[in-house]
Amino acid sequence: MNAAVPPLPLADRASVLPAIRKCLAEERLVPFLGAGIAALSAPVVPTDYDALAAALGKRVALPKRARGNPWASAQYIESSRHRSSLDALLREIFAAPVAPGPLHRFLAGLHLPLIVDSWYDGAMRAAMEDVLDWGEIQGITRAGIGEDRWFRAYDRKGAETPVVNAGGWATLLYKPHGAIAPVGNFLLADSDYVEVLTEIDIQNPIPDAVKLRRQGRGFLFLGCRFHDQLLRTYARQIMKRSRGPHFVVMGDTELTRNEIRFLRGQGITPIGGSLADFVSELVA
Known part of the structure; x- marks a missing residue:
């Protein structure tokens, strides 16, 4: 690690868990789930971007420049084949x-105003089945798609619904x-991200219901990495105009220089210890 970027001190899990539980109970924290949460269950799908890139590489012969990079791999498949081919591979x-894990079911039972889930699996949706x-x-x-839309809304049964309906939901995923x-x-x-990244600073790709529900709240990042600029940009813009406090549990992963700068710049407190241990104690 570059000495010019001093490491962040890690908060002790036992010292911050009571405050986190209290903030969740008072609806003052927004859970922000990453790919690492899927790794806590039996890993039946990729549980990080490296594994996703490898899964694409097993299915398509990729040029050297794209190997190991999920975004470049997906772009090559879309360009050389067709968008429908990429979507079909990702669905496969x-x-x-x-299966929803203890954390998914715990969060579903809290009836929080907002839960952010940045990975592609459906475990959080499945956990909400009885809500x-x-x-x-x-x-x-x-x-x-020939439409000027950034997002779509779905009701609890999976049917598409006007985005304006999101304002009336008790919980928004x-x-x-x-x-x-x-x-x-x-x-x-x-x-996929070219237009998003040109407008995300002015918040157009962020739904109004998300902008409203993040106000006055902090974020709890679980199973997330911020080693890529795209991931940092999304997290920063979703957090925008929130209040804090903010926490992150990244497990035993060694942080990159950019991750340290990001966490420090956003005022996010990193918590020491493994993600599995944190989740186990949180939901107990």
Whole structure:
């Protein structure tokens, strides 16, 4: 690690868990789930971007420049084949249902105003099955749809519904990069993000219901990485105009220089210890 970027001190799990539980109970924290949460269950789908890139590489012969990079791999497949081919591969890769884990069920039972889930599996949706008043907004690709829309909304049964209905839901599940369920929306190729990244600073790709529900709240990042600029940009813009406090549990992963700068710049407190241990104690 570069000495010019001093490491962040890690908060002790036992010292911050009571405050986190209190903030969740008072609806003052927004859970922000990453791919690492899927790894806590039996890994039937990729549980990080490296594994997703490898899964694409097993199915398509990729040029050297794209190997190991999920966004470049997806872009090559879209460009050399067709968008429908990429979507079909992603639906195949994420076809196996990820069973909701203790964290998903714990969060579903809290009836929080907002839950952000940035991975493509459907475990959080499945955990909400018995919750009566909720719905979901997913980011969608604008490639070839001929519509001026950044996202679509789905009710608890999976039927598409006008986005304006999200304002009345007790709980909003926000999947900014899409998801396998209910219909298989995916943002992954570079082309998916070109327009998003040109307008995300002015918040157009962020749903109004998300902007409203993040106000006065902090974020709890679980199973997330911020080693890529795209991931940092999304997290920063989704957090925008929130109040804090913010926490992140990244497990035993060594942080990159950019991750340290990001966490420090956003005022996010990193918590020491493994993600599995944190989740186990949180839901106990």
